[in-house]
Amino acid sequence: MFDLPGSWVWDFWFADDGDRYHLFFLYASRALQDPDARHYRASIGHAVSTDLVEWTQVADALVRSDAPAFDDLATWTGSTLRHPDGTWFMFYTGSSLAPNGKNVQRIGYATSPDLTVWTKARGPVLEARGPWYETLESEAWQDEAFRDPWVFPDPDGDGWHMLVTARAPEGPIDGRGVIGHAWSPDLRTWELRPPLSAPSHHGFGQLEVTQVEVVDGRPVLIFSCLADQAMPSRAATRGGTWAVPAGNVLGPFDIDAAYPVTDDSFYVGRLLRRRDDGRWMLFAFHHTGTDGGFVGGVSDPMPVGWDGDRLAILDAAASDGVPMSGRSQDESPGDGMRELPTPFSA
Template identity: 50%
Template sequence: MSLQLPDKWIWDSWYVQVDGVTHAFYLHASKALGDPDRRHRHPIVGHAVSTDLTNWTVVQDALIISDAPAFDDGTTWTGSVVQDDDGLWWMFYTGTSRAEDTMVQRVGAATSADLLTWTKVSTEPLVEADPAYYEKLDLSVWHDEAWRDPWVFRFPGESTWQMLITARSSSGDPRVRGVLGHATSPDLREWTVQPPLSQPGQGFGQLEVFQFEIVDGVPVLLFCCGVSELSPERQAAGEAGGVYSVAVDARLEQVDFTGSVLFDRTDLYASRLLRDADGGWVLLGFINIVDGEFVGTLSDPIPVTADPVLGLVHRPVAGAAIAATAVADDALAAAAL
């Protein structure tokens, strides 16, 4: 079964797959809070492991907030994990501070030799929004300063590290300023904020929890957006919000979110692409709202592949294909009687 904690809500997650084991890092908070909306101010980064993406063993928590004063003494939110060339694991994560009422988001890091015990790099952030390109806190325009969900990776054969970030442009219609924030680093410690890799006005107030992968030969960007932060046009078209994807070029040089397609599992949010035991791609996210109630568990893996126009689509699995063939054969036999 999927990862479910009876006394806690789970939401955003990120993963590492190594030596046949999948490490899930995820945000969780106690249900003793009563209102699930309160979870955002009380998160802990949890950790669980699995060999099949369905049966999970919870291990010790990975991160909590720092003692004040620190950039992350308010919350520790979504991130990603990579391994450097010396074998050290780096977790990049979002932090906010109590001094700013958790309204300003910045990115920091922690390191680990074994993926279990993590040591924060600094009480200061490593990356924050540059007003030359990105919107800073202005509550008359937006409800926070968006600079979160760092997705860190390298293009094949290159030494420079890339970071994709949930961000908003400093210009354009405030309703659709969501852009693909970008920073680069030679060593994972020193980061240079770059101009966004997309333009504002492409249909989203913000684009959350990015992931870039080449799925079955198709370069794809995965992200999510809630219904209230969609463009008026997407809302008018009846989109429910959820998990989106868009096919892109392999260097992320011409990212255009206007062609983004909503995945049909609209109960999912903040999903991630992983490999199953057979090497196929699957999608895991948290179950968000069902029948008007927040659920807060991880989903079971959903087999997917990619289409150059539609982005992520369901991947037929052998059992389903056999069952579909059997149904069709039965229908033909019945018609022949």
């Protein structure tokens, strides 16, 4: 597990340079006392590991910019990947406040030759706008949700795609969460495109920290959402990280088919394929403790595989990699834990 004694650690993502794994994470000082206040004080930290278990903290990657800027309130969740020319790109969420005091989220990026020293590009490259995406003008949600960029190469070699946590301008308020989509020929200029999912009466208010991967030959989308940010039909499930079966890494994604991979004691699940043996691992941050309070800290790797048509956490001690008993949508080590009433996960 990776955690910091003086700070809350929550959302995170990885990069693999071939020798070391790099963990980028959001953190904020515990001196704030109220864990909900961490979102508006978030910086992007950095740690390295050779085994995905023992981590060494190194110099921070990014902090917020001086005002006025699209990221002058906080720097939030993103993804990191390498351009064919060797340049590392970190796409991240910039948070700022609108005149009415509501939070506005936009997507920017920074580049690095070595994953250590980062230089921000000037201004955001993407933001929410109609007709496909809800903006503050609708007044339907607590913020302008457009964050958590997940960037990956087109499977046919046609540029790059970005998945974004976004909301549709129509539909049930707690079911408007959609998979936002953008495309780029070069990672520097971006074209906003229609979402890859639709709002739903059995959906979610926000599909946070999306990721799409091909796990053991099967495409799968994962995202996170808590019960108080979803349609009532999802409340009893108490899911934290969810999965959606997919026929293609570019969807379209049927969010009605989402099922929980973890309960709400874990949040922001991330998939990573281990370099040494090719096995897929799930990481998440510890969300809710036995007292109902926020915990924080990135988990150790949890092996995952397919249990029929569902992605599931496997029993790491089992030689045949069978699904963990007691980790269904109704029974888990988190039983008896209460949800944290957090408005969003940065």
